[in-house]
Amino acid sequence: xxxxxxxxxxxxxxxxxxxxxxxxxxxxxxxxxxxxxxxxxxxxxxxxxxxxxxxxxxxxxxxxxxxxxxxxxxxxxxxxxxxxxxxxxxxxxxxxxxxxxxxxxxxxxxxxxxxxxxxxxxxxxxxxxxxxxxxxxxxxxxxxxxxxxxxxxxxxxxxxxxxxxxxxxxxxxxxxxxxxxxxxxxxxxxxxxxxxxxxxxxxxxxxxxxxxxxxxxxxxxxxxxxxxxxxxxxxxxxxxxxxxxxxxxxxxxxxxxxxxxxxxxxxxxxxxxxxxxxxxxxxxxxxxxxxxxxxxxxxxxxxxxxxxxxxxxxxxxxxxxxxxxxxxxxxxxxxxxxxxxxxxxxxxxxxxxxxxxxxxxxxxxxxxxxxxxxxxxxxxxxxxxxxxxxxxxxxxxxxxxxxxxxxxxxxxxxxxxxxxxxxxxxxxxxxxxxxxxxxxxxxxxxxxxxxxxxxxxxxx
Amino acid sequence: xxxxxxxxxxxxxxxxxxxxxxxxxxxxxxxxxxxxxxxxxxxxxxxxxxxxxxxxxxxxxxxxxxxxxxxxxxxxxxxxxxxxxxxxxxxxxxxxxxxxxxxxxxxxxxxxxxxxxxxxxxxxxxxxxxxxxxxxxxxxxxxxxxxxxxxxxxxxxxxxxxxxxxxxxxxxxxxxxxxxxxxxxxxxxxxxxxxxxxxxxxxxxxxxxxxxxxxxxxxxxxxxxxxxxxxxxxxxxxxxxxxxxxxxxxxxxxxxxxxxxxxxxxxxxxxxxxxxxxxxxxxxxxxxxxxxxxxxxxxxxxxxxxxxxxxxxxxx
Numbered sequence: 001x002x003x004x005x006x007x008x009x010x011x012x013x014x015x016x017x018x019x020x021x022x023x024x025x026x027x028x029x030x031x032x033x034x035x036x037x038x039x040x041x042x043x044x045x046x047x048x049x050x051x052x053x054x055x056x057x058x059x060x061x062x063x064x065x066x067x068x069x070x071x072x073x074x075x076x077x078x079x080x081x082x083x084x085x086x087x088x089x090x091x092x093x094x095x096x097x098x099x100x101x102x103x104x105x106x107x108x109x110x111x112x113x114x115x116x117x118x119x120x121x122x123x124x125x126x127x128x129x130x131x132x133x134x135x136x137x138x139x140x141x142x143x144x145x146x147x148x149x150x151x152x153x154x155x156x157x158x159x160x161x162x163x164x165x166x167x168x169x170x171x172x173x174x175x176x177x178x179x180x181x182x183x184x185x186x187x188x189x190x191x192x193x194x195x196x197x198x199x200x201x202x203x204x205x206x207x208x209x210x211x212x213x214x215x216x217x218x219x220x221x222x223x224x225x226x227x228x229x230x231x232x233x234x235x236x237x238x239x240x241x242x243x244x245x246x247x248x249x250x251x252x253x254x255x256x257x258x259x260x261x262x263x264x265x266x267x268x269x270x271x272x273x274x275x276x277x278x279x280x281x282x283x284x285x286x287x288x289x290x291x292x293x294x295x296x297x298x299x300x301x302x303x304x305x306x307x308x309x310x311x312x313x314x315x316x317x318x319x320x321x322x323x324x325x326x327x328x329x330x331x332x333x334x335x336x337x338x339x340x341x342x343x344x345x346x347x348x349x350x351x352x353x354x355x356x357x358x359x360x361x362x363x364x365x366x367x368x369x370x371x372x373x374x375x376x377x378x379x380x381x382x383x384x385x386x387x388x389x390x391x392x393x394x395x396x397x398x399x400x401x402x403x404x405x406x407x408x409x410x411x412x413x414x415x416x417x418x419x420x421x422x423x424x425x426x427x428x429x430x431x432x433x434x435x436x437x438x439x440x441x442x443x444x445x446x447x448x449x450x451x452x453x454x455x456x457x458x459x460x
Numbered sequence: 461x462x463x464x465x466x467x468x469x470x471x472x473x474x475x476x477x478x479x480x481x482x483x484x485x486x487x488x489x490x491x492x493x494x495x496x497x498x499x500x501x502x503x504x505x506x507x508x509x510x511x512x513x514x515x516x517x518x519x520x521x522x523x524x525x526x527x528x529x530x531x532x533x534x535x536x537x538x539x540x541x542x543x544x545x546x547x548x549x550x551x552x553x554x555x556x557x558x559x560x561x562x563x564x565x566x567x568x569x570x571x572x573x574x575x576x577x578x579x580x581x582x583x584x585x586x587x588x589x590x591x592x593x594x595x596x597x598x599x600x601x602x603x604x605x606x607x608x609x610x611x612x613x614x615x616x617x618x619x620x621x622x623x624x625x626x627x628x629x630x631x632x633x634x635x636x637x638x639x640x641x642x643x644x645x646x647x648x649x650x651x652x653x654x655x656x657x658x659x660x661x662x663x664x665x666x667x668x669x670x671x672x673x674x675x676x677x678x679x680x681x682x683x684x685x686x687x688x689x690x691x692x693x694x695x696x697x698x699x700x701x702x703x704x705x706x707x708x709x710x711x712x713x714x715x716x717x718x719x720x721x722x723x724x725x726x727x728x729x730x731x732x733x734x735x736x737x738x739x740x741x742x743x744x745x746x747x748x749x750x751x752x753x754x755x756x757x758x759x760x761x762x763x764x765x766x767x768x769x770x771x772x773x774x775x776x
Contacts, residue, residue, distance in 0.1 A: 231542075231544045231545060231548060232544050233543060233544035233547050234544075263551040263552065263554050263556065264548055264549075264551055264552045265548075266551055267547065267551075268544055268547065268548050269544075284739075287735075288736070291735050291736070297542075298542060298733040299733070301539045301541070301542045301543050301733070302542060302543060302544070303542055303544060304541065304542035304544065304545045304731060304732075304733050305730060305731070305735050306545065306548070306730075306731055307727040307728070307730050307731055307766070307767060309766035309767075310766055310769050310770055311577065311766075313770070
């Protein structure tokens with residue numbers, strides 16, 4: 001691969017290419033438990049033309065390309081398993097357009113959720129997007145590519161459902177527009193009424209192309225946001241409680257969480273319900289509807305709303321919720337990872353019981369933080385384990401526990417989310433064989449040399 | 461429990477239930493229901509009690525009608541609140557894990573009960589030289605009166621008292637009104653010996669302020685005082701509020717919901733399963749403060765503060 005460094009430097013400039021040890025170290029890993037894999041080069045393009053040129057070079061030289069946003073998935077999805085180029089898109093961070101009337105933003109692939117949030121708050125305060133509970137350095141594109149979820153997921157589905165257009169550099173180097181933007185200056189739809197090609201790129205972890213721009217739907221940003229927590233100590237009631245609350249069609253976000261420590265939380269399932277409104281009256285009205293939806297449970301003494309003190313409310317209302325990251329240091333070793341399978345809502349009780357058994361088997365503490373997706377269509381069942389980075393046996397136990405949780409999720413009819421390589425293989429093993437074949441055919445068609453994030457979604 | 465059934469049944473007023481702000485009982489109904497309760501029969505009172513503790517104060521004879529109601533609730537397994545809420549609370553104060561390391565501390569000692577977040581408030585001239593004790597191991601557990609669980613209190617309080625004694629305490633300043641209520645009223649009613657003298661925070665503050673009286677510059681504020689449930693257990697010390705206000709040049713505004721007619725902050729009432737009533741009571745309290753012309757609100761109990769602070773800050 002002689003001359004590759006020089007060729008890359010010619011495309012992006014000397015300053016934005018590296019093959020230095022320290023940078024290879026950094027780009028070989030994420031904060032999760034997977035083994036690091038070093039790249040040969042790291043490149044930071046600024047424009048789509050540069051991305052195109054890099055892809056053409058990689059294609060010609062048959063060099064793997066792994067695209068990286070903030071690298072926060074925790075499941076090792078942006079590790080260069082076969083070396084090659086890591087394409088860091090952070091420099092492509094322009095917010096290109098906000099359409100207030102049609103409620104969408106067009107942004108480059110390196111725009112972080114933090115930047116878009118701050119931009120909207122400043123310039124378009126009446127609009128918001130579905131902020132995930134990842135650190136604000138997470139990129140919007142990185143989040144939708146893994147089918148992430150956010151604060152508006154209960155209302156509008158996965159964050160990838162909120163995409164309204166893509167610009168993609170295909171593995172051959174061609175630039176392609178997906179959705180209404182392929183025929184119009186307006187990015188109002190990722191597909192309909194045209195053939196929806198966005199599915200060729202969302203959820204593929206960069207194995208079918210490189211998203212360089214995205215249209216993301218925006219939603220009304222109500223002036224007031226409030227929160228209530230309903231609790232039950234019977235996990236079997238959780239699916240029906242969720243069904244009742246989501247049936248109201250007036251809540252913003254619905255999360256379910258529990259953890260064994262501190263003791264106050266032990267065995268208690270907390271259903272956090274957010275409401276938004278432009279006036280106190282609207283909030284009160286919505287709160288009343290929510291209370292009515294679960295009144296039977298209160299009357300039967302099976303559940304109730306807890307008092308939220310002024311010190312707790314701001315923590316719950318924060319977006320993203322930084323308190324979640326505190327769990328990462330429970331073992332004073334600065335590590336945590338979670339299995340976040342997407343499961344049918346009715347599987348919550350069994351998932352809870354079985355995953356607690358896994359935690360007990362591997363002698364590790366845990367926390368569950370789940371989010372309802374769509375109007376109760378499914379949920380992300382986040383089962384988190386902290387680990388101590390200086391304790392290899394602890395890390396090994398957590399890794400095994402996570403893998404077992406993935407298997408349980410599959411057994412329950414769910415699907416691991418942002419699946420790491422072993423989980424991808426488990427998914428493919430169980431997948432309808434013609435679907436698996438189709439995945440292989442699509443990959444082969446788009447990426448005949450297998451250079452795009454190789455190792456991921458590999459059928460053969 | 462220290463309760464005189466004959467005295468209760470011979471009561472000429474049945475104020476405990478007649479004055480109840482929630483049940484709406486007349487004299488005859490009150491007499492009928494209190495008889496049922498005394499005789500160990502079921503009564504709507506046991507199911508409808510909002511656990512505001514006020515009947516403890518309404519009783520002219522110090523005969524502990526509220527403690528009796530709570531006893532009966534537990535005997536009959538009547539849950540005043542949803543089961544998970546009760547479970548959550550009981551777990552909060554559970555004495556598990558490592559035994560705390562307790563060594564004698566220098567007096568005077570103030571207990572912050574189980575409010576570690578309030579420790580930074582113990583600063584300045586008024587609190588100079590105080591040793592602080594705080595944590596689950598000194599948690600008064602009185603809150604379980606709200607949840608029909610006196611057995612939890614009876615089981616834990618002797619351990620708590622033993623822990624406090626291990627600190628070498630002869631006098632204990634109680635920051636938390638419920639702690640004072642425990643040591644002055646509830647523990648004696650349960651026949652639990654308290655081998656130290658509890659001093660209410662207000663009494664301590666009053667005495668300190670007297671020491672520094674010459675340094676006091678009158679504040680000239682109009683202040684509403686929000687009484688809390690446990691003040692009903694020990695109303696004898698309530699005069700310190702007026703005494704302190706006078707010393708610091710504060711006018712206590714005349715509220716409809718003050719003194720014996722105080723209205724619960726309703727934080728617990730929400731948890732008992734009455735979210736709308738809770739909202740209504742909070743609104744009434746805050747509107748009352750506003751109507752009375754209050755510029756500030758003084759809370760006795762941290763829980764009342766937590767419950768009402770947001771609403772007060774919006775309206776007063």
